[in-house]
Amino acid sequence: MRPSHSKTATEAMVKPGTGEIKAMVVSKTYGDSKKKGQTTLNLAADYAHGGNGGYSAGSTFKIFTLAAALDKGYSVGTTLPAPNSTTVSGYTDCKGHGFEPWSVRNAELSKASSADLATGTWESLNTYYAYLEQRVGLCDSVRMAQRFGMRQATGRPLQQVPAQVLGTGDIDVTHLAAAYAAFAAHGRYCAPIAITGVTDSTGKKINVPGAGCRRAVDAGVADEVTRILQGVLTKGTGRGLGIGRPAAAKTGTCEGFACAAFAGYTPDLAAAVWFGDPAAPFGDPSPGVFGANVGPIWRASMQGALRGTAPTSFTSHS
Known part of the structure; x- marks a missing residue:
C-alpha cells in the first residue's frame, strides 16, 4: 500500500501467552508532509505510546460479548x-442507568430472521448481537472487554453504550491484537510489551514493565470462542482468507464501510489490522475493505510471519 494512499493501514502482531509485540507497522512514512502521505504518529499504538485517539474496531469487538455469553452459560x-x-430496548449500564431503545441494522442483507450463536458470529449479524448483548447484559459485555485489556486509545475507560458491541469505541490495534492473543492462550491475557529486558554497560539488568499475565476468562470459554471463530474463515465473512493452517478470526467494518478491521490468531501468533482514515473514521466508504484491503493484509502478513514454522493445532485446555 503506497504511503500516498488516502487511507491508512496499520497492524500489530503479538505472541500469545507473553504479550511480546512481534511487529508494528503503519503504511505511512514518518514526517509532517501530508502531501507525501506522512505522519508523525505511530497509528498502531495508543495515545500514551505515540499514537492518536484511536479508531473503531468494528465487529472485531463482538468477540467480547461472545465470550461474556459463553461465560454465562449460553450455548452455541x-x-x-x-x-x-x-x-432493541432494555439495556442498562453498570450503574443501572437505562438507555433509549436502540435501532440497529445488519451491514449486509440477510435472508434469515433468526440465527444461533455460531451463525450470528460467522455472518457478523449486528441485530443478533444487539439481542445477545441485551440478554447477557451491557455491563457484563463491557467488563469482559476490560478483562482483556481493552480501553479507549486515550486511556479512558470504554464507553458503556449499547453500540459498543459493534466496536464504536476508539481503540488501537496493538491492544486489540493482545486481546485476541489471550484467546489463543486459552484465556490468559498479557498486556502488550515491546521490551523484554534491558542490561546496562556493566551487565546490570534494569527493570522494565512486565506483561502482567493473568487469567481473563476460563480456558473452556476461551477455547469455545476459538472454535466458533475458526468458522469465520471457512463459513462466514472471512471466507477465502484462511492462511493454510489452523486459525481463528473476526471481521469488522465502521458505519458505512468507511473503515475496516480484521483480527485473528493461530496458537502461535495474533494480529490485528485496521484500514481507513484515522482523521475521518466515518468519512467516505472504502470499497472492497475485506476482499481488496484489510483481510488480505492480515492473511499475507500472518503467512509471512509464520513461514518456515510447523503448523500448530488448537488444543483444549478446559
Whole structure:
C-alpha cells in the first residue's frame, strides 16, 4: 500500500501467552508532509505510546460479548432474532442507568430472521448481537472487554453504550491484537510489551514493565470462542482468507464501510489490522475493505510471519 494512499493501514502482531509485540507497522512514512502521505504518529499504538485517539474496531469487538455469553452459560445453539433491522430496548449500564431503545441494522442483507450463536458470529449479524448483548447484559459485555485489556486509545475507560458491541469505541490495534492473543492462550491475557529486558554497560539488568499475565476468562470459554471463530474463515465473512493452517478470526467494518478491521490468531501468533482514515473514521466508504484491503493484509502478513514454522493445532485446555 503506497504511503500516498488516502487511507491508512496499520497492524500489530503479538505472541500469545507473553504479550511480546512481534511487529508494528503503519503504511505511512514518518514526517509532517501530508502531501507525501506522512505522519508523525505511530497509528498502531495508543495515545500514551505515540499514537492518536484511536479508531473503531468494528465487529472485531463482538468477540467480547461472545465470550461474556459463553461465560454465562449460553450455548452455541442459542437462537435469537436476527432481522435485517430492528429496535432493541432494555439495556442498562453498570450503574443501572437505562438507555433509549436502540435501532440497529445488519451491514449486509440477510435472508434469515433468526440465527444461533455460531451463525450470528460467522455472518457478523449486528441485530443478533444487539439481542445477545441485551440478554447477557451491557455491563457484563463491557467488563469482559476490560478483562482483556481493552480501553479507549486515550486511556479512558470504554464507553458503556449499547453500540459498543459493534466496536464504536476508539481503540488501537496493538491492544486489540493482545486481546485476541489471550484467546489463543486459552484465556490468559498479557498486556502488550515491546521490551523484554534491558542490561546496562556493566551487565546490570534494569527493570522494565512486565506483561502482567493473568487469567481473563476460563480456558473452556476461551477455547469455545476459538472454535466458533475458526468458522469465520471457512463459513462466514472471512471466507477465502484462511492462511493454510489452523486459525481463528473476526471481521469488522465502521458505519458505512468507511473503515475496516480484521483480527485473528493461530496458537502461535495474533494480529490485528485496521484500514481507513484515522482523521475521518466515518468519512467516505472504502470499497472492497475485506476482499481488496484489510483481510488480505492480515492473511499475507500472518503467512509471512509464520513461514518456515510447523503448523500448530488448537488444543483444549478446559
